[in-house]
Amino acid sequence: MHSYPVDMTQKPLIKGFFDEGTNTISYVVKDPATSACAVYDTVMDIDYAAGEITYDHADAIITYIREKNLNLEWIIETHVHADHLSAAPYIQQQLGGKMGIGDKITVIQDTFGKIFNEGTEFERDGSQFDALFADGDTYTIGDLNAFAIATPGHTPACMVHVVGDAAFVGDTLFMPDGGSARCDFPGGSAAELYDSIQTVLSLPDEMRLFMCHDYGPNGRDIAWETTVGEERKNNIHVGSGKTKADFVKMRTERDATLSMPKLIIPSLQVNMRAGNVPADKDGNPMLKVPIKGLKNT
Numbered sequence: 523m524h525s526y527p528v529d530m531t532q533k534p535l536i537k538g539f540f541d542e543g544t545n546t547i548s549y550v551v552k553d554p555a556t557s558a559c560a561v562y563d564t565v566m567d568i569d570y571a572a573g574e575i576t577y578d579h580a581d582a583i584i585t586y587i588r589e590k591n592l593n594l595e596w597i598i599e600t601h602v603h604a605d606h607l608s609a610a611p612y613i614q615q616q617l618g619g620k621m622g623i624g625d626k627i628t629v630i631q632d633t634f635g636k637i638f639n640e641g642t643e644f645e646r647d648g649s650q651f652d653a654l655f656a657d658g659d660t661y662t663i664g665d666l667n668a669f670a671i672a673t674p675g676h677t678p679a680c681m682v683h684v685v686g687d688a689a690f691v692g693d694t695l696f697m698p699d700g701g702s703a704r705c706d707f708p709g710g711s712a713a714e715l716y717d718s719i720q721t722v723l724s725l726p727d728e729m730r731l732f733m734c735h736d737y738g739p740n741g742r743d744i745a746w747e748t749t750v751g752e753e754r755k756n757n758i759h760v761g762s763g764k765t766k767a768d769f770v771k772m773r774t775e776r777d778a779t780l781s782m783p784k785l786i787i788p789s790l791q792v793n794m795r796a797g798n799v800p801a802d803k804d805g806n807p808m809l810k811v812p813i814k815g816l817k818n819t
């Protein structure tokens with residue numbers, strides 16, 4: 523296994539922004555020593571039925587960064603989300619920063635380029651982003667050292683980003699009582715997700731983990747922060763010694779019962795373009811709906 527440059531002595535300041543429409547948490551991660559910051563997994567609001575996009579969630583993040591006089595260095599996606607649209611280009615336009623995602627985005631672009639029957643003008647080389655991370659790649663946020671861990675399973679391009687003593691787990695894990703993310707999208711794999719989760723759980727017990735989603739299972743309040751130690755002990759899908767065979771069986775059976783996320787059709791088309799809405803031949807923003815199913819069968 524890759525050995526990652528973990529440094530628990532660096533403690534970034536982290537502010538979560540919960541999006542009620544999609545149960546997504548976006549994060550502003552600040553270097554305590556400088557004004558540098560990064561944002562992870564931003565959200566652009568869409569009223570799909572009305573064909574209308576708004577920016578309340580992204581504007582709250584922009585206001586926060588401006589009020590604190592922060593310098594935005596990175597706008598990072600843990601993966602190509604299927605349940606919400608990224609606001610990365612909208613934020614970049616106003617605050618700068620480099621957009622980054624996992625280098626396996628090319629696999630996602632190839633898969634969904636075919637499903638949405640995109641023409642050759644849709645590039646499948648990740649060039650819509652400023653940076654593509656491979657497993658173990660490092661970067662900095664001011665004086666903070668950060669690195670990316672490839673965590674395929676939910677999707678082939680998923681990554682967990684570690685900044686000092688904090689990790690942004692994307693859809694690899696949910697809170698201990700939420701378990702794990704589905705693996706039935708094209709390119710998903712429950713066996714791969716199990717292995718990826720084991721990599722995350724091999725990080726130090728005290729590492730803070732920040733979720734991308736929370737649905738408040740069993741009526742509890744929304745929460746998004748836990749630790750590696752907590753997940754290892756208590757996660758209902760992978761905690762306290764559950765085997766890979768148990769996990770794959772549970773995940774496969776459960777995924778078969780799930781309906782597709784409400785916003786998967788717009789989300790994939792926009793997010794595989796780094797948050798840009800596609801245009802029709804006359805340049806009008808326009809989305810497609812393929813009528814052939816999206817399940818990973």
Ligand SMILES: [Fe+2]
Nearest residue numbers: 602603604693
């Ligand atoms: Fe996801």
